[in-house]
Amino acid sequence: MMPRFLRHALTIARRDFTATVMTPTFLLFLLSPLLMIGFGVIGGLSGQAASSASEARQQIVAIAPLGQHDALRAGDRELRSVFTRDSVRPRLRLEQPQADPARQARALFDADASEVAAVLYGPLDRPMVLRRAGAEAEGRYLAALAAQTLRAEQAGGIRSTPRFETIRREAPTVSGRGQAAYFSTFAIFLVTLMLSGQAVGAMAEERSNKVIEILAAAVPLESVFFGKLLGAFGSALLFVAFWGTLVANLPRLLPGDAAGMLSSLSVAVGPIFPLLLVGYFVMAYLLQSAVFLGVGALASTQREIQMLSLPITIFQFAMFGMASYAAGNPGSWVATAAEIVPFSSPMAMAARAANAPELWPHALAFVWQALWVAGTLTIAARLFRRGVLKSGSPKRGKKAVA
Incomplete structure (x- = not known):
């Protein structure tokens, strides 16, 4: 036989458990995490939509002769493969140089059609990079793009073809x-x-x-x-x-x-x-x-x-x-x-x-x-x-x- 203290406690516990669980309110409480997850997802999607809209207007521009456009696009694809998302860096836009490339590059920052974060112009071995305040990473990306394109041209178009294999570690870390x-x-x-x-x-x-x-x-x-x-x-x-x-x-x-x-x-x-x-x-x-x-x-x-x-x-x-x-x-x-x-x-x-x-x-x-x-x-x-x-x-x- 159970002690009297335990029998009394179990009686109270059964009463409270039944009064709590056998109600429609408990079902709402049971599903309340779904509401929290739903609000979190909606807030995340709203923030992502606003961020995506802002990222879509961002651009980086490379002013280069038409003959270098294909090499710059190939270098851009290789560099972006390092990132987990293509949108980590703004979209690259290529333009041909005009009579005054320096003036052309500065005028791009004042254009209303797009928001230019950084502009590259000049020869690839000594490029000039203009960048907006707060866009230091975009400026470094354009400098790396120029170096990558120059190395590819000097190698005569020869590129390495890597193979990847995923290894799972057996021992705990x-x-x-x-x-x-x-x-x-x-x-x-x-x-x-x-x-x-x-x-x-x-x-x-x-x-x-x-x-x-x-x-x-x-x-x-x-x-x-x-x-x-x-x-x-x-x-x-x-x-x-x-x-x-x-x-x-x-x-x-x-x-x-x-x-x-x-x-x-x-x-x-x-x-x-x-x-x-x-x-x-x-x-x-x-x-x-x-x-x-x-x-x-x-x-x-x-x-x-x-x-x-x-x-x-x-x-x-x-x-x-x-x-x-x-x-x-x-x-x-x-x-x-x-x-x-x-x-x-x-x-x-x-x-x-x-x-x-x-x-x-x-x-x-x-x-x-x-x-x-x-x-x-x-x-x-x-x-x-x-x-x-x-x-x-x-x-x-x-x-x-x-």
Whole structure:
């Protein structure tokens, strides 16, 4: 038979889980990341459209005899193959020289039809490059284009024909482990930040409706807090399972190059890493939700909730910053401190699992974090009992009034 404390907590957890999940609002919450992704995509496409429109008007101009135009175009194609996008440098325009090439080049900057970033004129071995302020890279590109074209002419049109082969590294790399450590830290922080705040509103609502006082009269207050924590965790686990399944199948939908970049991520502990990552997410969520439960229990209005939640959120960002530094600098004193501080420990230890192969520190970390979860819940329950229910034990040293 289960202890009475656990039976009471599971009853409260089942009540809260059903009340949260079996509502249309939870479906909207479950799909809320799609809205965030949609707004991000729309904003990105809008910015890209504005940037593309600006890039389309940009040009670089080479004033050269007609006989050099083909060689300049060939050199431009070779140089652009170095960049990942053809639009990294503005489009090249070729013009034939007039009576005064210097005056012709300067007049191009004042034309309304296009926006000229840089102009090259003169012999290719001693070219003159004019560039607009802020277009130093475009000017250097035209100088490199002149040198490339001159080398091709001196070689008599002979060009090398390279062959390319993609090699996949079998052994894990240090950079791959570092990237996996940072992604793990960021994932735990982001999901915890999104989900842990639910406990505040639920507790504050039931306090304003006097439901929490009815529950506290029926079962021990610690069971109420622990049950609400389990109920909130159940809905959070459903959210994580839904989106985790989608993310796990994402590499199948990505192009080969993108999937290859994901495969370069590696972890030091091996196949047990997903279990450790889930365990540290559970601990991070329980720790943060326990704190927010205490805030929701002590705050009587939404204004007080907002005022108390803001410092906690700032504290969460500070813990994430420390854990992120630990992910990039394993073995440093900051990493050790982040692994010990309870509210940054889940994120820092997830990063350690990616960077170091030892498993015994994770067992100690889980015990340490579980103790802090229990302590935080106990403190929150006692503060609620003394500050709200006014049912604390009498202070010592006071004599009873006859």
